[in-house]
Amino acid sequence: MNVIGIYLAAGQSSRMGTAKLSLELPDGRRLGTLALAEALLSRLAGIVAVTRPGQRLDWWPGSPGGDRHHRAEAGDDEPPELTVNLQRRSEASCPDRPDGPQEASGRLRRTVSIRAAEGMAYSIRAGVEVARERGVNAVLIMLADQPLVTAAWIDALIAAFAEDPGLDFVASSREGKPMPPVLFSARLLDELQRLEGDAGARRLLASPKYRGICVPRSASDFTDVDTPADWETFLALWSRNG
Numbered sequence: 001m002n003v004i005g006i007y008l009a010a011g012q013s014s015r016m017g018t019a020k021l022s023l024e025l026p027d028g029r030r031l032g033t034l035a036l037a038e039a040l041l042s043r044l045a046g047i048v049a050v051t052r053p054g055q056r057l058d059w060w061p062g063s064p065g066g067d068r069h070h071r072a073e074a075g076d077d078e079p080p081e082l083t084v085n086l087q088r089r090s091e092a093s094c095p096d097r098p099d100g101p102q103e104a105s106g107r108l109r110r111t112v113s114i115r116a117a118e119g120m121a122y123s124i125r126a127g128v129e130v131a132r133e134r135g136v137n138a139v140l141i142m143l144a145d146q147p148l149v150t151a152a153w154i155d156a157l158i159a160a161f162a163e164d165p166g167l168d169f170v171a172s173s174r175e176g177k178p179m180p181p182v183l184f185s186a187r188l189l190d191e192l193q194r195l196e197g198d199a200g201a202r203r204l205l206a207s208p209k210y211r212g213i214c215v216p217r218s219a220s221d222f223t224d225v226d227t228p229a230d231w232e233t234f235l236a237l238w239s240r241n242g
Contacts, residue, residue, distance in 0.1 A: 001162050002137045003183065005044040005154070006127030007036055009144035010052040010116035015226045019056045021144055023231060025238065031225060032059030034147040041151035043158050044140065046107045048130045050123040052116035061108070119198035128192045137165070139189070141201065142181040145225045147234065149181060156215055157183045164213075171205055173214035174222050178205040 009032060013020040021032030039047050040061075051057065113126035124141060131139050138161055142149055153172070160170045161183050168185050171178035182201065184192060191204055204210060225231050 001043075001158060002045045002134060003043070003140055003158050003161070004131040004134055004136050004138075005039050005042075005047040005140045005142060006124065006131060007039060007047055007049040007142055007144055008120065008123050008127070009036075010050050010055065010113050010123045011120075011145065012052075012117065016228065016231070020225055020231070021059045022056050023225070025235070030059035031147055031231075032144050033061060035142060035144060035149040036061065038149055038151045039142065039154060040107065042154040044107070044154060045136075046109065046131075046134065048127045049108070049110045049144075050113050050116070050127045051110060052123075053112055053114055055112075060110070119196070120200045121195035121197050124195055124201065125193045128189055132186075132189050136186050136189075137161075138183050138185050139192070140181055140183045143224065146180065146222065147225065148221050148223050153217070153221070154181060157181060160213060160215055161185070167212055168210035169205060169212035171212060171214050172222075173216050174219050176214070176216075178202075178212075178214055179217075179222055 009021060011020075016023075021030065023031045025031070036047070036049065049060075109130065111126055111130050113123045115122035116126075127141070128139060138158075140154065140157060142154070157170045157172065161167055165185070168188055170183040172181055173179060180200075182205065184201070184204070188204060188210065192201060195201060195203075205212065220237070223230075223234055223237065225234050
């Protein structure tokens with residue numbers, strides 16, 4: 001199952017007042033690395049991180065201040081501006097999921113959305129454009145400011161799609177409402193590349209034209225960090241959970 005993750009990291013951080021993905025946890029990791037590190041541990045065949053022009057990248061794996069636990073996976077000697085080529089994993093050497101640092105340098109790529117400031121849709125479009133070069137079965141869209149997303153959560157969405165590849169989407173859900181991360185079948189790539197504005201892919205999830213399922217999660221799993229108050233709430237939660 002060739003599923004590529006699209007990691008949306010091009011937000012303006014306007015409500016935070018500072019570059020939120022660069023916010024530092026007590027252990028030295030940056031907010032922007034948390035969900036990305038989990039994506040690298042998941043069954044995703046590759047990850048395309050979408051950033052904006054001129055963005056601060058001290059959270060990027062391998063950069064000073066990036067996730068120290070996954071720095072080797074993106075290459076310690078590589079500058080943060082480097083785009084790492086996506087490479088197909090050999091089924092003979094890695095049949096299901098990556099098993100070591102050597103895999104990540106071939107699975108992680110960064111692309112810049114020059115229209116990111118016009119809305120989330122343009123970041124999605126930029127990520128899909130790169131992902132579809134891989135001949136994907138599906139893409140999984142995730143947000144860089146959802147730091148509690150885990151590899152197991154991502155894998156559950158992939159597994160649900162693998163059980164029924166006829167689905168158009170598999171969404172996470174909070175109290176019955178579809179939420180990211182969301183997996184979209186390759187059949188919807190053209191629709192994703194026609195999105196406009198800042199509503200993301202909500203209209204596709206709401207359309208009766210498409211068949212999908214929701215995988216429920218607890219409300220706290222969807223913690224996102226948009227404001228200074230959100231950051232303080234997240235730090236408190238992080239401290240309690242170790």
